[in-house]
Amino acid sequence: METGILEITEEQVWFALENVKDPEIPVLTVVDMGMITGVAITDNSVVITMTPTFVGCPAIHVIKQSIYDEVKKLGFDSVEVKVDFETKWTSDRMKDGAKEKLEKFGLAPPVVLNDDELTEEQLNRVRCPHCHSTDTTLRSAFGSTLCRAIRFCFNCKQGFEQFKPV
């Protein structure tokens, strides 16, 4: 149609996605988290694929809806948000800068795993987000959300949470 409507670019979509926060970690966006695995625009429709952090993450429906709402605002005729089962989310997918934001938020960022294998040693090299001491210990591998573990810092004598490396 000769309507003169400007085409919506992929950059605009990524920019819109920057407005979608992870409801359990409000300082990070779905882009920071590395959850978006694809943006495909055809004509005036877009398909966005995303990979959930944990299989049973209860926030997934909220996140899908928020992605839909934000991207729809750009003016697409149709927006589809699909779950990508082929790309495995790991904490290594977090974007540069995301880990700093996490630490400022008071949540120790996950260590880089590079591969699947998680060792006890990796779990024990965690820096306290409050005083930055590495003299910390794992109290429980399970915390207030599926993606968090509870740790304790011997230096500042405070408990803190860590984003689990997976």
Place this chain on the structure above:
Amino acid sequence: MSNALKNLLYKMADDALVIGHRNSEWTGIGPMLEEDLAFSSMAQDKIGHAQALYSILNTLFGEADPDTLAFKRQEKDLKSCQFVELPIGEYDFSIVRQFLFDHAELLRYDMLTQSSFQPLAQLAKKVKGEIKYHVMHGDTFVKQLGNGSEESKARMQSALNYAWPYALGIFEKDETDAELISEGVFAGEDELKTRWLQKVTPVIEAAGLKVPATDETKIVYGGRKGFHSEYLKPMLEEMTEVTRTDIDAEW
């Protein structure tokens, strides 16, 4: 082939659903806050795994949607092993069950990462990373309590003795096993059982406990064929209580 695959997906999903519900029964009554959180988190993970498996059944095999499969099937249609349906009992039993069951889960998913059935291989890679934390949790507490006081040691040993014949029931085979092996879908229950014994034995020993003797005649089979203990039905009734108040409600 599709029947063998469906059977595998159902038994895995039903195991996850039932143990997930049982784990959730610790919510609010855990012996300490961390354990309350641990069992609640593991419950959430398991229900997520069940949902993912039911979704494969739904989208690739034309079975009903995940909610229907989870909440609207009869007891006899569930393929879960009897081990997962046992009541949570006291904490010693729950931790022993969690330890024994999750070692089997981790190994099963690990084997499935090599599966010729891609959707399951992909899911397995993801789920493995989560179950590692469950296994770590089980190992930690089994060792701490096994090496704890006289009382904790005695309780752990008796829980282990009680759980053992049920745990071996996880590896109940049926006529589809050979097909899954020959098609490269899954290396089979016997192989899984061998690997499982190799993993749990050193942890039990490090905990200062004895690996119970295996009496082949006492292994609790039946769950995979839909024969369950008296504990599953009341559990399902509780689990589906809200759904049944208005069976056609839209959620």
